[in-house]
Amino acid sequence: MKWARGSKAGLGAMCLAAGLGAGLQGCSPAGSQTGPAAAPPPPEVGVVTVAPGRADLSVELPGRLEAYRVAQVRARAAGILHKRLFTEGSDVKAGQPLFDIDAAPYRATLASAQAQLARAEANLMQAQALADRYAPLARSQAVSQQEALNAQAAAKQAAADVQAGKAAVQTALINLGYATVTAPIAGRIGRALVTEGALVGQGEATPLAVVQQIDKLYVNFTQSAADVMRLRQALAAGRLQRAGGGEAAKVQVLLEDGSVFPQAGKLLFSDLSVDANTGQIALRAELPNPQGLLLPGLYVRVRLAQAEVADGVLLPQQAVARGSAGDSVLVVADDGAVTARPVKLGPAQGGRALVLDGLKAGEKVVVDGLQKVKAGGKARPVAVAAAGSAPVAAAPASAASR
Structure with a gap:
């Protein structure tokens, strides 16, 4: 029985040693049991x-807006400005009265010219009657030929006086019309440059206001002459086609916030010469502005379609x-x-x-x-x-x- 107990203890020690050996073998480095590392997969792009x-094929160039038409309203009649007849910053029509200048002197001049015309017409009537009466008498030698000739000359002189009187009346009417200053074109008028009571037109045509037509605008911009030449060479060689099929190139205006103005314009012309100082060619486009949102003088970016790829x-x-x-x-x-x-x-x-x-x-x-x-x-x-x-x-x- 003693041997049996000792045998069991010896057998347990042998099993424990075997377990420890297996555990140590399991903790050995993995690399000692595997081959070389696999290559990483290709990156995803x-x-x-x-x-x-x-x-x-378009380019973006800096440009500036200009009014389609600009007219300076000036006083062509000398006198005291009586009244301003428009609201500053409003739209006016062609021929609309804008200012009234004291017209009393011009009405008096017109009345004097009309009186002179009436006198000339009376003299013509008398001289013509005398010439008509002397003509048959001269043929019958009742009066001398010289007297008949003098009567005819007096009639013609009286007729000339009538024509001069009519011209004087017409001049007086024109000057009287200048007393009412009207808008030369339709557009938007700026501030008045003079106030009531000012003496205007004395010696020169005094500026009174400025009217600008802005329902259409010009866009003035420049492009490098070298770029223009390269583009023309590509078009000539057939590598590019002209934008719009030969029609006027389309122009888009980009505002300061980067948005595109909804109305597209068209290129009108490019200058025939290159600026010697800058090497740039001047271009001009016409841009519709029906709502008057854009104003003259505004700086914009111009996108110009020049060719097609x-x-x-x-x-x-x-x-x-x-x-x-x-x-x-x-x-x-x-x-x-x-x-x-x-x-x-x-x-x-x-x-x-x-x-x-x-x-x-x-x-x-x-x-x-x-x-x-x-x-x-x-x-x-x-x-x-x-x-x-x-x-x-x-x-x-x-x-x-x-």
């Missing part, structure tokens, strides 16, 4: 698929890498290989880069996660639809012409 389409591609600006060697984008192939593709850019369109050459339809361009990949590496492309990224193709005609 956002891409857009290239779909070329028509796009307007048949196969343009619009990309977010961050997708394009710019360097001394040129512009490029990252393209992901079907097998995930990333390559750098040189591209040719046109002017930015609505905050997006316009690619004129270098990309083909169906290619995937990296627009998100550019910091994760580089040319020669691998990537897993995922289509994105972020604002400014989804519409990769050039905007449709309705959007491009906005």
Whole structure:
């Protein structure tokens, strides 16, 4: 029995030693039992698929608004200003009375001219009657030929006096009309430059007010002569088509807050010469302003559509890498290989880069996660639809012409 108890104790010690050995073997480093670490998966990047389409080639230039017509209201009759007949800042019609000048001297001058005309007409009647009476008497030699000739000359002189009297009356009427100053054009009138009681028109035509027609406005702006020459060369070579199919180029005005004025204008002309000091060419456009919201003198940005690109591609600006060697984008192939593709850019369109050459339809361009990949590496492309990224193709005609 003693041996049996000792045998059981020895057997327990052997089992405990075996368990400790198994535990120590299980705590050994894992690396000693496995092979080399697996390569990390390729990074995920956002891409857009290239779909070329028509796009307007437009530029944004600084410009300034100018009234379509400007007329200075001046006093053409000398006298004391009696009354102002308009409200400052209101719209006036052509021919509407604006000021009254003391007309009493001009009415008196008119009455005197009319009296002189009446006297001349009476003298003409008398002289003509005498000439008519002497004509048959001269033929019968009852009076001398000289007397008949004198009578005819007196009649003609009296007729000339009548014409002079009529001209004097007409002049007096004109001067009397100048006593009421009217609006030369329809438009919006500014503040009065003189007040009642002022002596105006004394020696020169005194400025009284300014009327500006603003239902239409001119937009004056300039463009670099070098840009204009490059555009003309591209049009001549057939790489671009003229915007609007040969019609007047459309012009959009961008306000200070970045919004686009709802009325589109049209380009009227570009200057025939280049400013020697700035190297710029002056351009002018006509802009409808039916509500009178825009005012002359306002500085604006002008978006001018000059040409059309048949196969343009619009990309977010961050997708394009710019360097001394040129512009490029990252393209992901079907097998995930990333390559750098040189591209040719046109002017930015609505905050997006316009690619004129270098990309083909169906290619995937990296627009998100550019910091994760580089040319020669691998990537897993995922289509994105972020604002400014989804519409990769050039905007449709309705959007491009906005």
